[in-house]
Amino acid sequence: MTGPVGDEPLGELEVVHTFTGPMPTGVSMSHTGRIFVNFPKWGDEVPATVVELRDGVEVPFPNQGWNSPSADDDAQAFVSVQSIVVDPADRLWVLDTGSPMFQPTKPGGPKLVRVDLDSDTVAQVITFPADVALPSTYLNDVRFDLRRGEAGIAYITDSSDSGPNGIIVVDLATGQSWRRLHEHPSTKAEPLETFRPVVEGRPFLERPADGDPKPVSMGCDGIAIAADGSRLYYCPLASRRWYSVATDALVDRMVSDDEVAATVRDEGDKGGGSDGLETDDAGRLYLTSYEHDAVLRRRTDGEYETLVHDPRLLWPDTMSVAADGHLYVTANQLHRQATYQRGQDLRRKPYVLFRTRIDAGPVLLR
Structure with a gap:
């Protein structure tokens, strides 16, 4: 006689590393197999906001000095890093929010920093003017196309939960940057009337220890670039829809904001809220699904499939396709933080870096 049937996992998840300290968000692999991870400063004790995993040890990267800022506007150190991405030329870019605990930013804090992996030294620091990185800005994730201009272009999401959302474009040769889709509806969190997220069977809301719950308000968060570089995909954290733009x-700075907005395409309902997005060199798109402990994949024929579904994928955050034919993904229990649990921290360590085989490689626009 058998008992009641429960939920069944789908796909194969391999544990790469477990984290017993602060919660991670970003992960990225070099073309030679080096693994980098970051930890934003959201309340945990963070000895280093960027590390390399070496033989199972989290080593400050590129060194402890760069992980020891003197202030929140220190342009020569990492303040609070949300994302790290290895570019098509095998260089690590560090996206620093300059916003520990989601505090207002100051010039010098928000920045994009290039670390050359042949020497493990910082080679470029790009800061943002005050009309690009606003006091409310939260630099969330970044993608690259090195074929454009003299040294390439970076695209960054501003996921602010308290101010304007949009896409920030960066010329890597000049360091110049500009905002696009500023406050466009596709970049905004949806209200509870149209999006009521449920995670682990419970409504996902900001729930202070005292006071009324309120909806999660993070805007455009996940970002991914098409395999041919023609379109940029993005999604608000608080939405089940996703979008792309030319x-x-x-x-092209000669193109007006209205003309940019005219190229936005609603990619439809993706079946759940997503944090991270990713693409592979076979033209497929990957979407984390934090409401379903899953990673979905949109095939080139437009059909969706579940790559992996597993109860251990408690808030799949950031994904990264590696040259070894695997998709790597962090699971960090974000929804169990005290912010969403009436002041009680319900996270249970360890947090986990997983990988699953996809038999494809990263998009390398170079």
């Missing part, structure tokens, strides 16, 4: 329009 990269030609984003990059």
Whole structure:
């Protein structure tokens, strides 16, 4: 006689590393197999906001000095890093929010920093003017196309939960940057009337220890670039819909904001809220699904499939496709933080870096 049937996992998840300290968000692999991870400063004790995993040890990267800021506007150190991405030329870019505990930013804090992996030294620091990185800005994630301009273009999401959302475009040769889709509806969190997220069977809301719950308000968060570089995909954290925009329009500063907006495409309902997005060199798109402990994949024929579903995928956050044919993904229990649990921290360590085989490689636009 058998008992009641429960939920069944789908796909194969391999544990790469477990974290017993602060919660991670970003992960990225070099073309030679080096693994980098970051930890934003959201209340945990964070000895280093960027590390390399070496033989199972979290080593400050590129060194402890760069992980020891003197202030929140220190342009020569990492303040609070949300994302790290290895670019098509095998260089690590560090996206620093300059916003520990989601505090207002100051010039010098928000920045994009290039670390050359042949020497493990910082080679470029790009800061943002005050009309690009606003006091409310939260630099969330970044993608690259090195074929454009003299040294390439970076695209960054501003996921602010308290101010304007949009896409920030960066010319890597000059360091110049500009905002696109500023406050466009596709970049905004949806209200509870149209999006009521449920995670682990419970409504996902900001729930202070005292006071009324309120909806999660993070805007455009996940970002991914098409395999041919023609379109940039993005999604608000608080939405089940996702969108894309023509990269030609984003990059050309002679194109008006209205003309950029005219190239936005509603990619439809993706079945759940997503944090991270990713693409592979076979033209497929990957979406984390934090409401379903899953990673979904949209095939080139437009059909969706579940790559992996597992109860251990408690808030799949950031994904990264590696040259070894695997998709790597962090699971960090974000929804169990005290912010969403009436002041009680319900996270249970360890947090986990997983990987699953996809038999494809990263998009390398170079």
